[in-house]
Amino acid sequence: EIVMTQSPATLSVSPGERATLSCRASQSVSSNLAWYQQKPGQAPRLLIYGASTRATGIPARFSGSGSGTEFTLTISSLQSEDFAVYYCQQYNNWLFTFGPGTKVDIK
Amino acid sequence: QLQLQESGPGLVKPSETLSLTCTVSGGSISSSSYYWGWIRQPPGKGLEWIGSIYYSGSTYYNPSLKSRVTISVDTSKNQFSLKLSSVTAADTAVYYCARHVHTVVTDAFDIWGQGTMVTVSS
Numbered sequence: 001e002i003v004m005t006q007s008p009a010t011l012s013v014s015p016g017e018r019a020t021l022s023c024r025a026s027q028s029v030s031s032n033l034a035w036y037q038q039k040p041g042q043a044p045r046l047l048i049y050g051a052s053t054r055a056t057g058i059p060a061r062f063s064g065s066g067s068g069t070e071f072t073l074t075i076s077s078l079q080s081e082d083f084a085v086y087y088c089q090q091y092n093n094w095l096f097t098f099g100p101g102t103k104v105d106i107k
Numbered sequence: 108q109l110q111l112q113e114s115g116p117g118l119v120k121p122s123e124t125l126s127l128t129c130t131v132s133g134g135s136i137s138s139s140s141y142y143w144g145w146i147r148q149p150p151g152k153g154l155e156w157i158g159s160i161y162y163s164g165s166t167y168y169n170p171s172l173k174s175r176v177t178i179s180v181d182t183s184k185n186q187f188s189l190k191l192s193s194v195t196a197a198d199t200a201v202y203y204c205a206r207h208v209h210t211v212v213t214d215a216f217d218i219w220g221q222g223t224m225v226t227v228s229s
Contacts, residue, residue: 001170034215036154043203043219044154050212087154091214094167096156 002026002090004099012107019075021102023088028068032091035064035073038101039084047086048073078104109134111204111220119198119227125191129204129220136185137162142207143187144216145178147200155200159207160187194227201225 003026013019023033031051036044046055048064051071061076075082083106088099115127129143136143144159158168160178168176177190191198201224205216 032214034213036216043205043222044216045219046215046217049208049215049217053212055215055217089154089215095170096214098154098156100153 001095002029002092002097004088004090004097006086006088006099006102008102009100010103010105012105013078014107015080016077017107019078019082019104021073021075021086021104023066023071023073023099025069025071025090029090029092031067033064033066033071034089034091035062036087036089036098037082037084038087044087075104109206109218111206111218113202113204113220113223115223115225117224117226119194119225120229121195121227122193125189125194125198125202125225125227127189127202127204127223127225129187129189131185131187131206136180136187137182140208140210142167142209143180144205144207145189146203146205146216146219147198148203148222149197149200157189157191157202159209196227199225199227 005024007022033051035048038044052064063074065072085101085103087101110132112130119125142159145157158178160166175192180187201222203222204220206218
């Protein structure tokens with residue numbers, strides 16, 4: 001099973017600042033990686049798939065990069081509605097695993 | 108606008124079978140390129156993929172749960188269902204159903220239900 005790790009566990013950022021979240025896979029997943037945002041009491045929301053393609057309706061301030069084992073989600077200028085938990089998810093040969101999440105909170 | 112809604116008991120006794128149904132509205136469950144999946148999230152913890160099904164009945168399960176999981180589909184009702192047998196307290200979680208986009212460039216869950224909390228307790 002491919003194990004996903006995320007860092008940091010918590011990221012404190014001021015509104016308007018840039019946030020950089022990292023995700024690492026225990027073995028190469030090529031570009032088979034997605035990012036989700038989850039707010040308290042809500043279902044996750046797909047942000048990015050294919051490591052760098054924004055899902056429908058996702059603002060341009062969200063961008064994804066990376067391939068192989070190292071991936072990054074960047075939020076260029078944090079808005080109040082962006083404070084949430086972010087999960088990465090790999091997809092490889094019909095086994096999908098999520099990272100433990102990074103909580104982005106207000107500094 | 109496609110919507111998914113989970114339904115089923117919120118309380119299940121240990122050793123019994125958890126049963127949930129996801130009703131798809133605003134679109135057909137028989138659409139190509141889409142599977143339909145179940146994902147769960149224990150309180151305060153991360154997400155775990157349980158399994159996915161195609162409208163034809165083809166299924167894929169998480170190996171860690173495979174021996175206890177059955178996912179089925181009823182295209183006439185635009186629904187798919189989850190059964191998890193021999194439950195324990197470790198199966199207490201919010202259970203989500205989701206549309207699973209399966210293409211050459213992605214496998215991701217792009218539309219989710221609101222989730223339903225299932226507690227395993229006597």
